[in-house]
Amino acid sequence: MAARCRRKSWAGDFILAGLIALMGFPLLWMLLTALKSSSEIYKLPVRILPRKLKWGNFTAVWSALPFARLYLNSVFVALVVVAGQLLTSSAAGYVFAKVRFPGRDYIFAFYMLTYCIPDHVLIIPSFFLLNKFGLLNTYGGLTLPFLASPFGAFLMRQQFLDLPRELEEAAAIDGCGPLRLIAYVLLPALRQGLGALAVYVFIFSWNGFFWPLIMTSSASMQTLPLGLAFFQSAEAENWPVLMAAACLVSAPVMLAVNRLQKALAEPGPKSFPVPR
Amino acid sequence: MRLPGMRAGKKSKLKRSLSGSLALVLPSLFIFLLFELVPVIYSFYLSFTDWTLGRTAHQVVGLGNFKALGQDLELRQAVLRTGKYSLFTAFFSALGGIVLALLLRGGRRERPLSKTVLLIPSIVPFVVIASLWTWIYDPYYGIANWLLSRAGVAGPAWLTSPRWALTALIIMAVWREMGYNALILLAGLGAISGEVLESSLIDGCTKFQSWIYIVLPLLKNSLFFVLAIQIIRGFEVFGPIYTMTGGGPAKATTTMVYYMYQKAFQSYQVGYGAAVSWVIVLITFFFFFMIWKGFRGVE
Known part of the structure; x- marks a missing residue:
């Protein structure tokens, strides 16, 4: 039995390694192209490895695009959205998990139901609403709609429910009000969950495309994905620089990947999808 | 909690x-x-309403938009096309996800490195994926056609070929979603005990039988989740269409959401675009419901 399993697992290892190499290859191709010169990529037969590593493509990105401005916009929007969602989600999560009032669970269920509303239904009316508020092409327009989400409230409610009751009771005996209870007792105990939410929201914000596309009209307000898309349509031939830009745009989310992997590996109600 | 003195x-x-x-x-x-x-x-x-930008007044036209939608051949084609895209992507990425998850299962292989490689395609901005694959699909210098030519096949023009553009997008989406599916399914597999599997092997099941009759039914919940989320993502696809093909060539890749975008933001028929967006909701819910029913049938 043991020997048979062993033999099988060797074959499995081999297939798995092959599949993972196949999956990883396009990403490697992005990096390899980013390190080639633009004359080298237009040579046949295709050369897999660059003859000479051309790191200059990575510096060329910063002058080919208003890259610094785009990066700044993306980082700023992501930070505001992450901070906002952490605050609103933990506040709402606390209320839906811990505060008793009539109809609470129905209200929560209704809120969750709205999570099922596809985003594209919101795009057209939101555009005209934000136009009325004078928020088109502003940071407000890019961030405000994303400062709270049913997803975040759901996640944090789950986290609060998992906390032991004794924690609050002890705090209540010590005369702690709800705000201080949350800020000093409960939230520190939920660092893990908050971290996971932050990673999710960051990726969601960093990758956002449709909304910024509709919302922004000037290059100075664009975020990175938009800048990249416009660069591609404007300079379709310059693949090495474009791929270098693509690497730089993906870098921050790649750093988050390990944290995400841990969250996805948990079976049961705690595992949740990547919001996009 | 009821301490004396706290009453007042x-x-x-x-x-x-x-x-x-x-x-x-x-x-x-x-x-x-x-x-x-x-x-x-x-x-x-x-x-x-019949609101169109550039016209000052608009009025409520009742079901007018929806009646027009029924006659809209372009929309009907977009729906079929999107359905094709969505179903193929969901099916193949779920299938690939199952294979990967089963192979990944087991302590030694669950190494962070392989999981990281699998997860990255689904979390980097799709714009990155889109430009990368536009380059991969380049008819003359792209690696896809070069590899095909080495196998003796003359590759198509991919994104600029009306026949192949949608397929090219499906292949890309399957690659993008497969690893994510695998990790979700792997978490589902974690709930299946190894003992059940071993005892089935001892009872004389072949490995294949034990997969079909034991692993797959136990995977039901995560498989439902994966299929549902992929179908919905498929129906809502917009970004890759916008950056890679612009709905073309010859409308070969105009999906529902892209059609909505064109109507509302390019031909400025806001009311009509809004009606299209509701049709998309209905169709998405319908498919979601069908999958849900299908899975409930497999008790």
Whole structure:
């Protein structure tokens, strides 16, 4: 039995390694192209490895695009959205998990139901609403709609429910009000969950495309994905620089990947999808 | 909790703390009302109007938009096309996900490195994926056609070929979603004990039988989740279409959401676009419902 399993697992290892190499290859191709010169990529037969590593493509990105401005916009929007969602989600999560009032669970269920509303239904009316508020092409327009989400409230409610009751009771005996209870007792105990939410929201914000596309009209307000898309349509031939830009745009989310992997590996109600 | 001496003033304090706590939902409520509920109602209203940008007045036309939608051949084709894209992507990425998850299962192989490689395609911005694959699909210098030529096949023009553009997008999406599916399914597999599997092997099941009759039924929940999420993502596909093909060539890749975008933001038929967006919702829900029914049938 043991020997048979062993033999099988060797074959499995081999297939798995092959599949993972196949999956990883396009990403490697992005990096390899980013390190080639633009004359080298237009040579046949295709050369897999660059003859000479051309790191200059990575510096060329910063002058080919208003890259610094785009990066700044993306980082700023992501930070505001992450901070906002952490605050609103933990506040709402606390209320839906811990505060008793009539109809609470129905209200929560209704809120969750709205999570099922596809985003594209919101795009057209939101555009005209934000136009009325004078928020088109502003940071407000890019961030405000994303400062709270049913997803975040759901996640944090789950986290609060998992906390032991004794924690609050002890705090209540010590005369702690709800705000201080949350800020000093409960939230520190939920660092893990908050971290996971932050990673999710960051990726969601960093990758956002449709909304910024509709919302922004000037290059100075664009975020990175938009800048990249416009660069591609404007300079379709310059693949090495474009791929270098693509690497730089993906870098921050790649750093988050390990944290995400841990969250996805948990079976049961705690595992949740990547919001996009 | 009922300590002596706490009786007095307890009620008013509790009330105060209740209203104080309820105030904590206000920010979420505010965002929800302003950016979810009001837009949804507004969109619903718009779908019954003939509002077109550039014209000053607009009026409610009742079901006019929806009647026109019924006659709209372009929309019908877009629906079929999107359905094809969505179903193929969901099916193949779920299939690939199952294979990967089964292979990944087992302590030694669950190495972070392989999981990281699998997860990256699904979390980097799709714009990155889109430009990368536009380069991969380059008819002359792209690696896809070069590899095909080495195998003796003359590759198609991919994104600029009306026959192949949609297929090219499906292949890309399957690659993008497969690893994500695998990790979700792997978490589902974690709930299946190895003992059940071993005892089935001892009872004389072949490995294949034990997969079909034991692993797959136990995977039901995560498989449902994976299929549902992929179908919905497929129906809502927009970004890759916008950046890679612009809906072309010859409308070969105009999906529903892209059609909505064109109507509302390029031909400025706002009311009509809103109606299209509701049709997309209905179709998405219909498919979601079908999968749900299908899975409930497999008790």
